Amino acid sequence: MVSLPEEEQRRVVADCFARTGLTVEQLWLRYFALGGGVTELELDAFLQGLMTLPRIQRDMVAHAVNERLEEVTGLRQAPYSQKADGPSRSRGPLAALVDLLAGAHRVAPERLPAVIATASRALDLDVTVYLADYEQRSLLPLDGDGVPVRVPLDIESSAAGRAYQQAGSVLTEEPEGSRLWNILLDGEERMGVLEIAAGDEADLRDPALRDQCRWLASLAGHLIAAAMRYGDALDTVRRRHPRGPTAELLWQNLPPLTAATGSIVVAGGLEPAYDVRGATFDYAISESTAWLAIFDAGRDTESAGLVVSAVLAAYRSARRDGLDLSGQEAAVDKVLSTQFGGDHTVRGTLAELDLADGVLRYLEAGLEAPLVVGEDHEQGSLDGGRRQPFGAGPAARIATARLRPGDLLVLHTEGVSKARTTEGGRFSLAECLDDNAGQLPPETTRRVLRAVKSHCHNTFTDDAGLLVARWRGRA
Incomplete structure (x- = not known):
């Protein structure tokens, strides 16, 4: 040319x-x-x-x-x-979109990074895909065959990591030229980042080009997440350690780690990421309501993963059948008594939030009370609706509370609040939330679970499960 x-x-x-x-x-x-x-x-x-x-x-x-x-x-x-001195190639946003969609059709998952890189050339860009590992500690760069090609980047200390933490973009000046690091999203879930270098005449400071980089990253994130459902290559890259069968079952049953509408953002996580044994969470969002649940069957029995998975299935079935909190609670109690003969109990919290007015209905079965953190960092606990763990004792009396716009609702297992150092020092969830509640909910979740893991030196006596939701007010 x-x-x-x-x-x-x-x-x-x-x-x-x-x-x-x-x-x-x-x-x-x-x-x-x-x-x-x-x-x-x-x-x-x-x-x-x-x-x-x-x-x-x-x-x-x-x-x-x-x-x-x-x-x-x-x-x-x-x-x-x-001017073309040979066969010309279409350029511009439409060409990039066509190249991306056409290239991704029926492609093997590990070839998607190459498809994304090829499509980006229609915008005069050179793009490399980075995926976050499951502990959200590192960003792993991939080549055209979906395998790591360079040194991973640390999420805590790199420009790419800042883009990941902020779910945005960061422009850096490197010896070889400018670099734009743009978050790679599947909806609201952070998959990783794109490293973007410009061609000879493209300007990464151009607002229009930056917009095109954002939609390229958004569409690429959707395609990568979809491909991971029918192939293992990209999922394998994100794993830094093997997963046992129980951890595999629990991770496969999780919803996306982050979701959002105009009224609410929900984010969750589990630790230890490769050895979770008995904790899980779930949520569902509609235009008017958000349903939240977290369950913990403990880590001390080999059947804990199967038990908590059955409880999760019973809860989802009841919720999708239109049952209210009392019906969901009854379904969980029933599955424990009929399928496991009443020999197992599960701790958990169920909640239902009206997205129009912030009214929260909830019950707590054997776990510590949910927390609410305001925009002014004021914290409070929700102490109503208490009962014995599911599978033991009578049903709870549903409690109510009202959230204010901007409030962060925090559901957690005892693996978070009771994590201890080798000397017995207890983790301060309230202090950690005070430091991090102002972040985006998925980043708050990541930072709290990272702090828990550091506090107990990765020696978990209970699974650390965390589910947070920020109510923004009426959409």
Whole structure:
């Protein structure tokens, strides 16, 4: 490809525009429909030679002019920034979208990083996919075959890690050029980051290009998450240690670790990530209601994982059948008595939040009370609705509370609140929440569980399960 000098391209594009019969406003509307990112005033200034535009924006203007010339004369005359000296390749946002969707169709999961990299070249970008490991400690770079190619990046100390923590983007200046680190999302769940380097004339500070990087990362995250459901290659990369059968069962039964609507953000996590034995959580969100649950069958029996999985299934079945908290509670008690002969109990918390007014209905069966952390860091516990663990004792009397917009609701197992050092020092959940409740809910969850793991030196006597929800107020 031979690059066309910027001023020469601008001059010819302006001459061609003069022959279209369009006003600047009409041209701008066509340009904007193609994904253009500058204002009508800036476009007019560019045509008059009063300001410059990034290469990708100049090419969008040229394309808008050519579309009009084809309508009028049947010919394209406005030049693009590069002249093809061989077969040309489509460029721009639409080409990147087509390349990504077409390339991902029926592709093996491990080939997705190569598909994403190829599609990004239509935006004059060079992209590398990084996936987070299951402990959310490192970001692992992948090549075109879905295997690590470089040294992992630490989430706590790297620019890529900052993008991951903030679920946003971070621009850095490196000896070899600028780098944009953009969060890789499946909906709201953080999968990893994209490392993005620009071509010779692309500008990573261009707001329009940054927007295109965001949708590229969002669509790529969806495709990676979907591919992981039918292949193991990318999932295997994220594992730093083997998982036993019980941990495998519990992880496969979890919902996405993060989800959100306009009214609420929910995030959860489990530790030890590769050896969880008896804890799990679940949630469901509708336009009007959020349902939350956490369960703990302990770590001291080989059947704990099967028991808590059965409890989770009973809870989901009741919830999906439209039963209220009392019906869900009864379903959990019933499965313990009928399938396990009353020989097992499970601790847990069930909650139902009205997303319109913040009214919370909840019951607590053998666990410590849920916590509420306000935007002012004020903390309180919800001490109503208490009963013996599921499978033991009578049903609870449902308790109610009211959240304020911005409040963080925290459900947790005793593996969090009772984690101890080798000297017996107890973990302070309240202090850790005070330090981290202002983060995004998935980052609060990650930081609290990381602190628990550090506190007990990865020696868990109980599984650490955490489920947090921030109510934003009426959508």
